[in-house]
Amino acid sequence: MNQPLGGYQNEIYLQGLADQVPAFTTDPTRLADSAREILAPGPFWYVEGGAGSGATVRANRAAFDRWQIVPRMLRDATARETRTTVLGTPMPAPVLLAPVGVQSIVHPDAELATARAASALGVPMILSAASSNTIEDVAEASGDGPRWFQLYWPNDPDVCISILNRAAKAGYTTLVVTLDTWTLAWRSRDLDNSYLPFIRGTGTAIPFSDPVFRSGLAQPPEEDIAAAVLKWVPMFTGTDRSWDALPFLREHWDGPIVLKGIQHVDDARRAADAGMDGIVVSNHGGRQVDGAIASLDALPAIANAVGDRLDVLFDSGIRTGADVLKAIALGAKAVLLGRPYVWGLAHDGEAGVRHVVRSVLADFDLTLALSGHRSLAEATPDSLVRV
Numbered sequence: 001m002n003q004p005l006g007g008y009q010n011e012i013y014l015q016g017l018a019d020q021v022p023a024f025t026t027d028p029t030r031l032a033d034s035a036r037e038i039l040a041p042g043p044f045w046y047v048e049g050g051a052g053s054g055a056t057v058r059a060n061r062a063a064f065d066r067w068q069i070v071p072r073m074l075r076d077a078t079a080r081e082t083r084t085t086v087l088g089t090p091m092p093a094p095v096l097l098a099p100v101g102v103q104s105i106v107h108p109d110a111e112l113a114t115a116r117a118a119s120a121l122g123v124p125m126i127l128s129a130a131s132s133n134t135i136e137d138v139a140e141a142s143g144d145g146p147r148w149f150q151l152y153w154p155n156d157p158d159v160c161i162s163i164l165n166r167a168a169k170a171g172y173t174t175l176v177v178t179l180d181t182w183t184l185a186w187r188s189r190d191l192d193n194s195y196l197p198f199i200r201g202t203g204t205a206i207p208f209s210d211p212v213f214r215s216g217l218a219q220p221p222e223e224d225i226a227a228a229v230l231k232w233v234p235m236f237t238g239t240d241r242s243w244d245a246l247p248f249l250r251e252h253w254d255g256p257i258v259l260k261g262i263q264h265v266d267d268a269r270r271a272a273d274a275g276m277d278g279i280v281v282s283n284h285g286g287r288q289v290d291g292a293i294a295s296l297d298a299l300p301a302i303a304n305a306v307g308d309r310l311d312v313l314f315d316s317g318i319r320t321g322a323d324v325l326k327a328i329a330l331g332a333k334a335v336l337l338g339r340p341y342v343w344g345l346a347h348d349g350e351a352g353v354r355h356v357v358r359s360v361l362a363d364f365d366l367t368l369a370l371s372g373h374r375s376l377a378e379a380t381p382d383s384l385v386r387v
């Protein structure tokens with residue numbers, strides 16, 4: 001058995017003896033409110049906002065409230081096993097850090113801080129293709145921690161291959177290919193603020209440091225940032241992809257491949273048919289299709305259809321330990337934590353990310369135990385009721 005993740009609770013209470021309290025809240029559902037007090041409106045809403053009216057952001061959360069945990073007693077869950085292995089990567093709990101780009105808009109240490117925090121906890125960080133730091137620098141900050149890489153699939157095959165080769169060389173084992181963001185949605189908060197970080201060359205460290213991308217520019221990005229941005233933006237999100245392009249990725253990536261952004265059972269089946277190793281059931285945190293189905297509502301049917309053929313991961317709306325338990329019970333092998341850790345970064349850099357992730361993991365461990373589960377396998381649809 002591992003060191004109980006719930007031990008963070010004792011640690012915090014003991015600090016009270018020395019009159020210390022956590023630097024900011026232990027409740028992930030209150031993090032956005034406190035981050036709003038310390039960030040300018042542009043960056044705050046870039047992270048917090050969703051597509052259009054925000055209907056899918058709200059739906060993602062509401063879906064969790066429709067499932068409730070039914071605690072079971074006298075099952076001796078004093079010792080439990082939260083560890084798991086996903087696609088060859090061991091982790092202390094079924095939680096990874098979702099790929100989130102442009103982290104420098106909330107804290108100068110950006111992805112380097114997130115990588116250090118993740119590595120200290122053994123939690124895999126999925127590095128975004130829109131990172132503010134280069135692949136190589138984030139890899140170094142990760143130390144011996146697990147490394148997954150998220151790709152926005154560039155239209156230019158040579159640039160794509162170059163980025164994949166850099167990720168492999170830097171020790172990234174698993175590729176997550178995001179399909180739902182081949183262009184940005186109508187994001188009214190960002191439009192109202194006229195705020196888009198890439199326009200200023202934020203979140204472009206990976207292409208701007210890429211030798212193949214650079215060789216296609218008349219002048220290096222340091223000398224003409226506008227021209228570099230104009231070349232990158234239409235290239236990097238993979239605007240004209242279809243299912244028949246997937247063999248290209250297999251050819252150029254040796255490790256497991258995960259498709260992120262799946263919401264329909266038929267797309268999940270196609271991913272399995274195409275020999276993919278995993279999918280992330282995700283609607284990008286409600287940032288892409290306003291009015292789309294809550295991601296949690298898409299999960300059970302997808303897990304039933306393909307859960308025995310590939311690893312089904314989940315994100316969009318995970319905030320608390322109970323949310324993690326619900327997604328696991330409904331068939332997810334692991335979940336991705338998104339906005340909450342970004343708020344941790346905004347509050348206190350590396351220590352802030354650590355605090356948020358430890359809080360969610362501790363809450364998950366305690367919720368698992370108190371509801372009578374000794375292992376992840378014991379969390380099944382029978383653990384829940386739909387209300």
Ligand SMILES: Cc1cc2nc3c(=O)[nH]c(=O)nc-3n(C[C@H](O)[C@H](O)[C@H](O)COP(=O)(O)O)c2cc1C
Nearest residue numbers: 047098099100101128178284285316317318338339
């Ligand atoms: C500020 C921000 C930037 C993001 N950038 C990326 C990205 O670069 N690549 C990607 O695949 N997903 C990106 N996402 C989506 C997350 O990976 C994840 O799907 C989403 O945050 C989950 O929703 P939640 O935050 O409500 O839990 C981003 C999300 C946010 C909030």
Ligand SMILES: O=C(O)C(=O)c1ccccc1
Nearest residue numbers: 101102130181203284287
């Ligand atoms: O903002 C996002 O949701 C996102 O995925 C993204 C897209 C491009 C660059 C950075 C982040």
